[in-house]
Amino acid sequence: MIEIEDVSVRFGGVHALSDVGLAVAEGQTCGVIGPNGAGKTTLFDVVTGLRRPSSGTVRLDGEDVTSAGAVRRARMGLRRTFQRPQVFGRLTVLENVLAAVEWRGGGGGLAADLVGWRGRRRLERERRERAMAVLDRCGIGALAGAYAADLPIGRRRMVELARAVADEPRVLLLDEPTSGLDAEQAALFAAVVAGLDATVLLVEHDVGFVMGACERVVVLDLGKVIADGPPDAVREDPAVRAAYLG
Numbered sequence: 745m746i747e748i749e750d751v752s753v754r755f756g757g758v759h760a761l762s763d764v765g766l767a768v769a770e771g772q773t774c775g776v777i778g779p780n781g782a783g784k785t786t787l788f789d790v791v792t793g794l795r796r797p798s799s800g801t802v803r804l805d806g807e808d809v810t811s812a813g814a815v816r817r818a819r820m821g822l823r824r825t826f827q828r829p830q831v832f833g834r835l836t837v838l839e840n841v842l843a844a845v846e847w848r849g850g851g852g853g854l855a856a857d858l859v860g861w862r863g864r865r866r867l868e869r870e871r872r873e874r875a876m877a878v879l880d881r882c883g884i885g886a887l888a889g890a891y892a893a894d895l896p897i898g899r900r901r902m903v904e905l906a907r908a909v910a911d912e913p914r915v916l917l918l919d920e921p922t923s924g925l926d927a928e929q930a931a932l933f934a935a936v937v938a939g940l941d942a943t944v945l946l947v948e949h950d951v952g953f954v955m956g957a958c959e960r961v962v963v964l965d966l967g968k969v970i971a972d973g974p975p976d977a978v979r980e981d982p983a984v985r986a987a988y989l990g
């Protein structure tokens with residue numbers, strides 16, 4: 745669960761966020777949209793720990809993380825993707841995901857040291873099987889041996905998604921997930937996210953994608969929440985229409 749309470753962020757005289765309140769329930773997928781400069785990136789950064797708010801509180805699963813860094817939030821099960829996909833270019837697609845599976849001791853490390861070489865081989869095999877299953881889910885199983893740096897941006901984005909979901913995140917933040925994806929890839933991306941048992945917050949310019957992929961949509965304008973609800977209600981909201989058209 746993500747709880748954002750009375751969060752404000754100021755940059756000098758600019759109020760990037762003004763008393764924003766938003767609680768995303770466990771397992772909910774919530775999209776954030778808004779015109780340029782609305783405060784979407786700032787809100788995202790406050791939740792991931794890249795930016796500390798000028799005032800207000802951020803909680804993850806009930807724990808106050810307002811002052812916690814990104815690493816602590818990651819240890820609590822928060823994963824994120826970036827506007828420009830972040831992958832290990834000099835590793836293969838499979839190795840990229842294996843590195844993420846390792847994170848929760850899913851086969852290597854201490855567990856492997858304790859079980860002897862037979863057990864170690866079994867753990868290693870299970871780890872690869874888990875990673876391959878994630879790649880298949882993300883539609884990139886056939887690219888397992890390709891170097892991530894050689895892939896076009898849409899494929900790299902799917903590698904990044906595979907890394908983010910490989911160890912079953914509790915909270916997943918997606919920053920502009922569809923940029924660089926074609927319609928088919930965007931639909932697959934949405935399906936992977938829909939199949940997760942995670943609380944998801946996504947920031948996106950593509951309003952159509954958000955309306956289709958999210959059960960709840962929050963609209964920011966000039967640092968304030970101007971609408972919050974199911975996609976159909978938000979789409980019809982006069983304040984939202986004014987913000988986008990005006």
Ligand SMILES: Nc1ncnc2c1ncn2[C@@H]1O[C@H](COP(=O)(O)OP(=O)(O)OP(=O)(O)O)[C@@H](O)[C@H]1O
Nearest residue numbers: 755758759760778779780781782783784785786787
């Ligand atoms: N580091 C900064 N220094 C000064 N002002 C900033 C900084 N970051 C953001 N702002 C301002 O805060 C406001 C919100 O910016 P933010 O990037 O969060 O909006 P956004 O909704 O993500 O916009 P876009 O859709 O264009 O990415 C804008 O007026 C922006 O100019």
